[in-house]
Amino acid sequence: MTRVKRILIANRGEIARRITRTAHRMGLQVVAVHSDADTHGPFVSDADLAVALPGNTSADTYLNIPAIIEAASRSGADSIHPGYGFLSESPDLAEAVVGAGLTWIGPTPSSIRSMALKIEAKRLAAEAGVPLVPGAELPSDASAELIAQRGDDVGYPLLVKSSAGGGGKGMRVVTDATQIVESVAAARREAASSFGDSTVFLERYLQGAKHIEVQIFGDTHGRVVHLFERDCSIQRRHQKVIELAPAPTLRPETAAAMFHAATSLARVIGYQGAGTVEFLVADDLKNIGTQQFYFLEMNTRLQVEHAVTEAITDLDLVEWQIRVARGEPLPLQQEQITRHGQAIEVRLYAEDPARGYLPNTGTLARFDIPGTVRTDSSVEPGTVVSAFYDPMLAKVIAHETDLHTATDVLRDALNRADIAGVVTNRESLIAVLSSSAFAESRTPTDFLDQHPELLAPRLPTDVICRHLAAAAIAATPMAEVPTGWRNVVAVPEVHHLTDERGLVNHEVQVRWTRDGVQIQIVGLDDEITYAVHDETDPTWSTTQVVRRFTMTNAGLTHRYVVTIDRQWLSVADGTCTTQWCVLPRYATGAESGASAGGPTTPVPGTVTMIDVSVGDRVVAGQSLVVLEAMKMEHRILAEIDGIVEQVLVRVGESVEAHTVVAVVNSIADAPPATTSGSLP
Numbered sequence: 001m002t003r004v005k006r007i008l009i010a011n012r013g014e015i016a017r018r019i020t021r022t023a024h025r026m027g028l029q030v031v032a033v034h035s036d037a038d039t040h041g042p043f044v045s046d047a048d049l050a051v052a053l054p055g056n057t058s059a060d061t062y063l064n065i066p067a068i069i070e071a072a073s074r075s076g077a078d079s080i081h082p083g084y085g086f087l088s089e090s091p092d093l094a095e096a097v098v099g100a101g102l103t104w105i106g107p108t109p110s111s112i113r114s115m116a117l118k119i120e121a122k123r124l125a126a127e128a129g130v131p132l133v134p135g136a137e138l139p140s141d142a143s144a145e146l147i148a149q150r151g152d153d154v155g156y157p158l159l160v161k162s163s164a165g166g167g168g169k170g171m172r173v174v175t176d177a178t179q180i181v182e183s184v185a186a187a188r189r190e191a192a193s194s195f196g197d198s199t200v201f202l203e204r205y206l207q208g209a210k211h212i213e214v215q216i217f218g219d220t221h222g223r224v225v226h227l228f229e230r231d232c233s234i235q236r237r238h239q240k241v242i243e244l245a246p247a248p249t250l251r252p253e254t255a256a257a258m259f260h261a262a263t264s265l266a267r268v269i270g271y272q273g274a275g276t277v278e279f280l281v282a283d284d285l286k287n288i289g290t291q292q293f294y295f296l297e298m299n300t301r302l303q304v305e306h307a308v309t310e311a312i313t314d315l316d317l318v319e320w321q322i323r324v325a326r327g328e329p330l331p332l333q334q335e336q337i338t339r340h341g342q343a344i345e346v347r348l349y350a351e352d353p354a355r356g357y358l359p360n361t362g363t364l365a366r367f368d369i370p371g372t373v374r375t376d377s378s379v380e381p382g383t384v385v386s387a388f389y390d391p392m393l394a395k396v397i398a399h400e401t402d403l404h405t406a407t408d409v410l411r412d413a414l415n416r417a418d419i420a421g422v423v424t425n426r427e428s429l430i431a432v433l434s435s436s437a438f439a440e441s442r443t444p445t446d447f448l449d450q451h452p453e454l455l456a457p458r459l460p461t462d463v464i465c466r467h468l469a470a471a472a473i474a475a476t477p478m479a480e481v482p483t484g485w486r487n488v489v490a491v492p493e494v495h496h497l498t499d500e501r502g503l504v505n506h507e508v509q510v511r512w513t514r515d516g517v518q519i520q521i522v523g524l525d526d527e528i529t530y531a532v533h534d535e536t537d538p539t540w541s542t543t544q545v546v547r548r549f550t551m552t553n554a555g556l557t558h559r560y561v562v563t564i565d566r567q568w569l570s571v572a573d574g575t576c577t578t579q580w581c582v583l584p585r586y587a588t589g590a591e592s593g594a595s596a597g598g599p600t601t602p603v604p605g606t607v608t609m610i611d612v613s614v615g616d617r618v619v620a621g622q623s624l625v626v627l628e629a630m631k632m633e634h635r636i637l638a639e640i641d642g643i644v645e646q647v648l649v650r651v652g653e654s655v656e657a658h659t660v661v662a663v664v665n666s667i668a669d670a671p672p673a674t675t676s677g678s679l680p
Contacts, residue, residue: 002103002327004079006031008072009047010093011083012062013378014394015302016043019081022318031075033068035061037386042379049075056388057606062086063196065093069100079103079325081318085390088301089116105325107218107273107300114269115298118163119201125295128268130261133280133294135203144181150202151180157205159238160187164197171238173205189608189626190633208444209282211235212247212293214262215309217317218271219324225334226259227309227317232278233443234432236357241425241448242432243305243345245312248403248441254281254291265298273324274302274317280445304347304395307376311343311399342406343399346414346429350391353428354456359391359603359629365565366420371413373398385422387604387629393424403441407433418577420563420570423500431457459576461524466551466558469519471497471569471580472508473532474547474562492520497569500579517551528553535559598648598660599636605629607653607661616644618664625649625661642666 007023008031009016020030020043032047037056044050051071053061061067063086072080080097082088088106091113097104106112115121122132136150151158151174160183162170170191172183184200192198215227231247232240247255262277278296306317320331350360364383369375377394385391398410411433414426431454432438437447448454458464472495492509507522513529520527531552547562563570569580609626612618618638625636625647646663649655 002325004103004105004322004326005029006048006075006077006079007105007322008033008051008068008075008077008080009043009083010062010068010080011086011088012038012041012043012389014043014376014392015083015085015304017046017378018376019083019318020046022316023322026319026322028322031071031077033062033071035388037384037388040384042377042383051075056386058086058194058389065090065096068093069096069102072097072100072102077102079105081105081321082301084301084304089299091116103325105273105321107271107275111269111271112300115275115300116164117197117199118161118297119199121298122295124268125265125298128261128265130265130295131293133203133206133296135201137201138184138199140199142184147181147184148177151177154202154204157207159203159205160184160200161203162187162191162195162197163199163201164191164195169194170200173238186626186633190628193608193628206280206282206294207446209233209280210247210249210443211240211278211296211445212250212258212281213276213278213303214258215303215306215317216262216266216271216275216277217320217324217330218266218273218275219330220272220327221329222267222270223330224263224266224271225330225332225337226263227313227315227337228339229255229258230303230305230308231441232305233445234438234447235445236353236448240305241347242429243308244403245308245343246339248342250281251291254293258293261293261295265295271300273300274306274321275300276303304392305345307374307395307397308343308345308399311374311397312339312341313337314340341399341401342403343397344403344406344410344433345395345397346410346433347392348394348396348414348419348429349425350385350393350422351425352423353425355602357425358634359387360423361385361387361603362422364393364419364421365568366418366563366570367393368419369394369396369413369417371409371416373410373413393419393422404439407439415576416572416574418561418563418570418572420565420568420577420579423579427457427459428455459578463576464578465521465524465528467571467573467578468497468506468508468521468524468580469528469530470549470551470558470560470562470571470573471495471578472510472519473517473530473549473551474560474564474569474571475582476510476512492518496583497580498583500581505583598663599624599639601625601627601636601655601659601661602634603627603629604654604656605634607649607651607655608633610647610649610651612644612647612662614644614647618642618644624664627655636661638662638664640664640666 006029009019023030030047032044032050033053034044035056053067055061087093091109094104094109136154157175160172170187172187174180174183187200188198211233214229218224229247231244234242276299279293281293284290284292352358367381374397379393398406400406414430475495492511495508498505509520511518516529516531518529533550535548545564550557550559561572567582571578605627608628611623619641622638623635627634642664645665649661
């Protein structure tokens with residue numbers, strides 16, 4: 001048996017905490033490695049030992065193989081678990097671990113290498129008889145003419161995909177030939193940044209298809225099993241957002257064929273440990289009532305969505321990984337692996353779907369997800385969400401007897417979650433779970449593209465008004481009858497509140513009277529008088545207070561918990577939560593939501609490309625600067641037609657949010673741009 005007693009986790013965030021839980025349950029010790037930005041991260045506190053990796057960027061820290069091996073040596077770790085993302089599918093790290101005399105908790109380097117490059121993986125799958133999506137390779141030095149030709153050969157719409165990685169990084173949908181050259185260039189930049197390999201290829205985009213994957217496991221004794229399938233079709237930017245197990249629409253005969261294909265491929269490459277074989281599944285138009293599946297890729301690691309498989313099988317996949325790494329046989333034979341019920345997982349991100357999934361940074365004032373759901377989180381109250389890494393805060397998983405019940409339980413938990421400090425995609429997730437399309441499993445991979453209304457759902461006006469009233473009351477000194485009350489018409493206290501996105505401002509007037517609290521939301525609601533009963537038992541800190549009270553009007557009483565953190569107010573009523581920011585008095589929309597001086601960065605990040613030079617003529621919407629933040633590429637666009645007077649940033653520079661990147665002087669009659677800058 002191979003020794004595994006002290007595991008170094010070469011990762012961060014949620015997956016590091018997840019691995020730590022199982023390791024501790026098995027009586028093992030854990031070593032965390034962390035960047036400077038993650039020094040106080042919860043995953044560091046959870047570990048028995050921690051080793052600092054100086055720097056903040058992924059390249060300096062979590063992608064730095066020598067630093068990780070040196071950290072294992074310093075901490076006395078005997079094994080390394082790579083988690084998911086970062087170096088989890090790096091054969092170089094696996095070889096370095098084995099070469100250092102440590103135990104690698106993952107597949108063999110040769111297995112990783114055979115599947116790590118998707119182009120090679122497709123060749124192996126084809127040799128095994130697994131059907132492939134039509135595609136084409138692109139040489140690294142491919143000319144614009146060759147790229148256009150290969151695009152025409154594959155046909156549109158198509159995907160530009162990174163050969164070396166996953167998670168939607170280095171991937172672009174191209175709808176016509178005019179976009180292909182720039183899309184390939186952008187995908188190469190993102191792939192190089194995320195995976196250190198800029199190789200990309202083209203693949204036909206199958207509209208209306210489902211993304212179904214099979215969880216497989218192999219051991220060192222030649223045995224391979226599957227742990228059924230997951231439906232991961234609901235995606236944003238080709239990164240999974242909601243996952244289900246089992247897949248509701250998968251036909252039994254299709255599932256059986258996919259299980260056979262997945263395990264056959266694993267046996268061909270002598271696979272050991274956890275892996276996932278991903279497929280696209282579509283209706284077979286030639287044989288109505290049947291399905292066809294196509295091989296996409298194999299992920300030689302634990303998947304983010306492994307929790308739904310754990311839920312329906314009652315198995316701990318991290319424990320299985322550790323046991324296989326020790327040299328133990330798989331704990332169960334194929335016929336002993338069963339499943340029950342329906343599991344759904346959502347990924348909760350610090351991002352704004354309504355604004356192009358713009359990542360959001362800040363400090364979490366509150367983070368609590370109630371109910372019977374499983375929450376695998378990377379954060380807790382006080383955690384700083386930085387711009388350096390993926391913006392996922394947590395995975396929330398419901399497991400019930402059927403899809404309808406699991407959906408209800410998960411939606412209720414998200415509705416009642418108390419999250420304050422950053423913008424999240426929670427409302428969008430709730431909207432998806434509430435949609436008839438989700439209930440009926442009509443969710444192909446382009447589902448969110450087809451339903452943009454689910455990205456920016458709005459609460460009913462009456463709920464917004466009550467929450468605004470509660471926020472304004474909480475921001476006013478609490479009292480049943482205010483100090484200095486007198487029998488004259490009181491001057492209202494005025495609060496200017498904006499929603500968490502800073503897009504809509506509201507003026508709320510609060511007037512205390514002997515009949516109750518009069519609330520007037522200017523332009524949105526008539527004046528309403530509430531009987532307010534203060535139930536606050538303040539839990540004070542230096543910056544935060546929680547206030548509890550009821551508001552009664554027309555015989556209907558609502559109970560509110562309002563968290564105040566600096567200028568932020570988080571209002572929860574037991575069914576939903578909203579966030580409001582208190583603006584300076586007399587603030588206007590322009591003052592609160594716009595920046596002067598030129599186009600600015602939406603979030604902190606690193607400048608990766610400058611598309612213009614001083615003196616260039618540009619048109620509104622033209623790309624000026626490319627910014628990388630939270631593993632995503634953001635284009636800063638010209639706001640007006642004009643001439644570039646100044647470029648205020650440089651390639652490689654780290655910038656804060658709202659940094660002006662260029663000064664563009666308006667020219668009413670500016671001709672179309674003729675520079676190298678390109679329209680997005």
